[in-house]
Amino acid sequence: MKTALPLLALAGTMASPALAADRTLTISVYSFAQDEYREALYDPFEEICGCELVVETGNSVERMAKIEANAADPVIDMAVISTQDALSLARKGLIQPLDSAKLSNVAKLYDSAKDPIGGNMAVGYTYYASSIVYRPDLVEIGSWGDLLGADLAGQVALPNVTTTQGPLTLMMLGKAQGHEDDFAPVISSIGDHADDIVTFFSRSSELVQLMNQQEVIAAPVGRFAWASFKNAGLPFAWAEPAEGQAGGMNVMILTKGNGNEDLAYEFMDYWLSTEVQTRIGERLIDSPANREAVLSDEAAENLTYGAEVIEALNILPAAEVLDKREAWVSQWNAEVIR
Amino acid sequence: MFRNTREGLALALPAAIFSTLLFLVPVGILLSEAFRGSAGGWSVQGYIDFFSEPLNRTVFLRTLKLGLLVAGTAAVIGYAAAFCIVNLGPKTRGKVFGMVVLPLMISPVARTYAWIVILGRTGIVNEAITGLGLSDTPLRLLFTETAVFLGLLQLFLPLMIISLVSAMENIPRDVIPAARVLGASWIEVFFKVILPLTKEGLVIGGTLVFTGALTAYITPAILGGSKVLMLETLLYQRVNVSNDFVSASVIAMILIVMSFSANLLLKRIATARS
Numbered sequence: 001m002k003t004a005l006p007l008l009a010l011a012g013t014m015a016s017p018a019l020a021a022d023r024t025l026t027i028s029v030y031s032f033a034q035d036e037y038r039e040a041l042y043d044p045f046e047e048i049c050g051c052e053l054v055v056e057t058g059n060s061v062e063r064m065a066k067i068e069a070n071a072a073d074p075v076i077d078m079a080v081i082s083t084q085d086a087l088s089l090a091r092k093g094l095i096q097p098l099d100s101a102k103l104s105n106v107a108k109l110y111d112s113a114k115d116p117i118g119g120n121m122a123v124g125y126t127y128y129a130s131s132i133v134y135r136p137d138l139v140e141i142g143s144w145g146d147l148l149g150a151d152l153a154g155q156v157a158l159p160n161v162t163t164t165q166g167p168l169t170l171m172m173l174g175k176a177q178g179h180e181d182d183f184a185p186v187i188s189s190i191g192d193h194a195d196d197i198v199t200f201f202s203r204s205s206e207l208v209q210l211m212n213q214q215e216v217i218a219a220p221v222g223r224f225a226w227a228s229f230k231n232a233g234l235p236f237a238w239a240e241p242a243e244g245q246a247g248g249m250n251v252m253i254l255t256k257g258n259g260n261e262d263l264a265y266e267f268m269d270y271w272l273s274t275e276v277q278t279r280i281g282e283r284l285i286d287s288p289a290n291r292e293a294v295l296s297d298e299a300a301e302n303l304t305y306g307a308e309v310i311e312a313l314n315i316l317p318a319a320e321v322l323d324k325r326e327a328w329v330s331q332w333n334a335e336v337i338r
Numbered sequence: 339m340f341r342n343t344r345e346g347l348a349l350a351l352p353a354a355i356f357s358t359l360l361f362l363v364p365v366g367i368l369l370s371e372a373f374r375g376s377a378g379g380w381s382v383q384g385y386i387d388f389f390s391e392p393l394n395r396t397v398f399l400r401t402l403k404l405g406l407l408v409a410g411t412a413a414v415i416g417y418a419a420a421f422c423i424v425n426l427g428p429k430t431r432g433k434v435f436g437m438v439v440l441p442l443m444i445s446p447v448a449r450t451y452a453w454i455v456i457l458g459r460t461g462i463v464n465e466a467i468t469g470l471g472l473s474d475t476p477l478r479l480l481f482t483e484t485a486v487f488l489g490l491l492q493l494f495l496p497l498m499i500i501s502l503v504s505a506m507e508n509i510p511r512d513v514i515p516a517a518r519v520l521g522a523s524w525i526e527v528f529f530k531v532i533l534p535l536t537k538e539g540l541v542i543g544g545t546l547v548f549t550g551a552l553t554a555y556i557t558p559a560i561l562g563g564s565k566v567l568m569l570e571t572l573l574y575q576r577v578n579v580s581n582d583f584v585s586a587s588v589i590a591m592i593l594i595v596m597s598f599s600a601n602l603l604l605k606r607i608a609t610a611r612s
Binding site for chain 1 (some may be wrong): 460564
């Protein structure tokens with residue numbers, strides 16, 4: 001009996017992790033703000049579900065490649081990606097339609113987030129506006145067309161066409177130049193001004209550094225990066241161009257045949273809840289897609305927030321990006337990068 | 339030296355296993371991927387596709403040009419520096435040699451970022467240019483081939499100097515004075531005495547600098563960005579942006595071939611001279 005009790009206790013401690021491991025959800029997310037996400041989302045969810053979240057991070061290409069490589073036996077249960085990446089995975093048959101009945105909070109989302117790529121294959125969880133960050137003490141920005149103007153020659157950077165911000169910039173430059181449906185003349189005009197553009201960046205963090213070094217005084221950027229500029233020592237401003245702001249949305253998807261759908265739905269619904277969307281917004285991690293999330297003025301000022309802002313965003317359809325990207329990249333390489 | 343060949347083999351075995359498992363096998367796999375056709379089987383289509391794109395040809399030629407320029411300039415500066423170092427007294431030589439080696443102990447990222455401070459719009463060079471009235475506005479020095487060239491030269495020059503110092507230390511001390519006494523000019527001394535006697539050092543230094551410049555990623559990425567793409571930064575883009583592993587394998591193969599060719603060429607030149 002003396003030895004039986006400690007053995008039972010030992011068996012108990014060994015059994016607990018095994019039980020927890022029975023409910024494990026593997027998610028694939030963007031690398032940024034993971035400490036903040038851990039506090040605002042992952043830890044509270046793990047407490048509620050009594051399960052373990054395995055969080056995989058990386059850039060979109062790496063994460064998509066992993067989903068594709070493990071299609072037969074999915075390693076990732078649920079992922080958050082851009083709309084065009086979600087559509088790309090949907091076309092390859094790698095994700096499954098979402099059951100709205102299992103996502104009670106979808107009804108609370110802005111309409112454009114409820115079924116952003118069609119076929120209920122994804123649901124939006126955050127929006128981002130995209131405009132021009134600039135130095136108001138050195139230059140005035142009234143239009144997206146100013147990016148290629150003489151005042152900014154030699155002091156402007158543009159996102160590479162292969163990034164999410166790249167096509168959005170082409171769309172808004174197209175609006176300014178009167179080429180709304182065809183990006184070819186827009187790319188040619190960038191090619192004509194290629195020598196005036198300091199560099200074509202791939203990450204907003206690169207741009208933060210370039211603008212702090214005063215190498216660049218204006219560039220298009222997503223609102224999610226605004227906090228990095230706002231807290232810098234230099235006077236940066238967020239432009240309100242005549243053509244408006246571009247915008248986009250990131251979405252949640254479920255991999256096909258992962259066998260862990262119930263827990264994934266539980267997690268997705270929790271993430272979309274008013275409570276969590278408000279908490280994530282207040283901590284300036286991501287802008288809410290839940291229209292019932294009410295943010296403080298300070299948080300709202302830093303994020304893409306409110307029906308008026310979200311409904312006014314110029315969003316580029318995911319299908320258009322996916323169908324035309326190869327032609328854009330080819331023309332960009334020939335005329336811009338050269 | 340060894341009592342039998344087994345002892346020698348036993349000593350070489352760990353290095354041989356390490357090189358085989360961690361270098362030859364991965365390179366072999368890479369090599370096979372680079373010749374794999376889209377419909378299976380072997381094919382050189384990946385190379386035809388790669389070189390049919392004007393951007394890829396530009397990047398290939400730029401990489402080759404910068405590699406040769408960096409190696410050539412490093413050789414010129416390296417010979418002058420090495421000649422000075424070997425003719426210094428033992429104490430001073432140690433200190434100067436230490437200064438040459440010191441940059442190799444600093445991270446390439448830190449060394450490259452220092453160039454941003456020097457070449458930026460508000461950097462030392464532009465401050466001097468505008469301060470002296472040579473230009474009204476700061477010049478664009480970053481994200482140019484010049485910036486990448488300077489960054490790569492600074493990064494790899496110590497390797498050339500170290501190789502040449504080692505080679506020059508083996509030149510008998512009375513050879514150069516003898517040539518001078520017999521009426522040879524300094525140019526003749528260099529080409530007929532120093533160069534033939536240090537060719538091994540030049541081959542090693544040249545190979546290290548040229549292959550280093552070809553395969554460097556951080557310096558071209560930071561100082562050149564996407565405006566001055568080199569093969570290594572293009573390879574990164576193909577993997578991380580386009581998920582195009584076929585093109586990436588082709589680029590990797592081209593880099594390997596360029597590195598081996600440079601080494602063979604330098605050895606051939608050195609042999610031909612002797």
